[in-house]
Amino acid sequence: ETGVTQTPRHLVMGMTNKKSLKCEQHLGHNAMYWYKQSAKKPLELMFVYSLEERVENNSVPSRFSPECPNSSHLFLHLHTLQPEDSALYLCASSQGTASNQPQHFGDGTRLSIL
Amino acid sequence: AQTVTQSQPEMSVQEAETVTLSCTYDTSESDYYLFWYKQPPSRQMILVIRQEAYKQQNATENRFSVNFQKAAKSFSLKISDSQLGDAAMYFCAYRNPDSNYQLIWGAGTKLIIKP
Numbered sequence: 001e002t003g004v005t006q007t008p009r010h011l012v013m014g015m016t017n018k019k020s021l022k023c024e025q026h027l028g029h030n031a032m033y034w035y036k037q038s039a040k041k042p043l044e045l046m047f048v049y050s051l052e053e054r055v056e057n058n059s060v061p062s063r064f065s066p067e068c069p070n071s072s073h074l075f076l077h078l079h080t081l082q083p084e085d086s087a088l089y090l091c092a093s094s095q096g097t098a099s100n101q102p103q104h105f106g107d108g109t110r111l112s113i114l
Numbered sequence: 115a116q117t118v119t120q121s122q123p124e125m126s127v128q129e130a131e132t133v134t135l136s137c138t139y140d141t142s143e144s145d146y147y148l149f150w151y152k153q154p155p156s157r158q159m160i161l162v163i164r165q166e167a168y169k170q171q172n173a174t175e176n177r178f179s180v181n182f183q184k185a186a187k188s189f190s191l192k193i194s195d196s197q198l199g200d201a202a203m204y205f206c207a208y209r210n211p212d213s214n215y216q217l218i219w220g221a222g223t224k225l226i227i228k229p
Contacts (some may be wrong), residue, residue, distance in 0.1 A: 097215050
């Protein structure tokens with residue numbers, strides 16, 4: 001059983017829709033991450049939150065908007081997405097952001113943009 | 115720039131046999147961390163094993179072990195007594211202690227287990 005839960009598991013949306021991805025971690029961690037995983041490409045780090053404060057934003061388009069209301073929850077708000085945004089979106093958490101701390105991942109949300 | 119290369123897009127192995135997945139990386143740093151993650155069809159990325167660069171001893175976790183060659187910048191994963199449940203995508207990742215939270219990932223190797 002995963003300590004990081006992502007919902008929904010699958011999401012199909014039109015380019016004009018607004019939706020949100022949710023991530024919840026039950027591990028007592030204080031850092032959370034959003035990644036984008038596209039076919040045959042390395043994982044791309046999108047956002048990092050440490051102690052509920054955004055500490056990294058890797059030049060992600062503004063149509064992706066993260067929110068971290070507390071250390072256990074992380075959201076990714078989506079609006080006016082493009083077909084190239086179709087991918088698996090993975091959430092992860094860790095105990096701190098030190099480099100020796102492994103990240104624990106959820107099962108991801110498979111996003112398809114029509 | 116730091117990069118991670120997994121040169122084998124796909125590997126297959128007979129059940130109960132041993133398989134080695136390769137990973138090389140490029141860095142000018144002397145202190146860093148290396149990880150192998152497994153992603154089965156369930157999609158969850160699972161940590162398999164990690165290695166601190168300052169440790170000469172190769173990390174082991176049950177049937178999983180690494181061959182860490184620091185001078186060659188090589189970090190291969192050996193899976194002994196392969197089991198059907200080992201079938202997955204395997205990703206190698208690098209982390210620099212001074213990095214801005216970045217894990218540098220390889221493109222992955224798909225491991226197929228033949229019964």
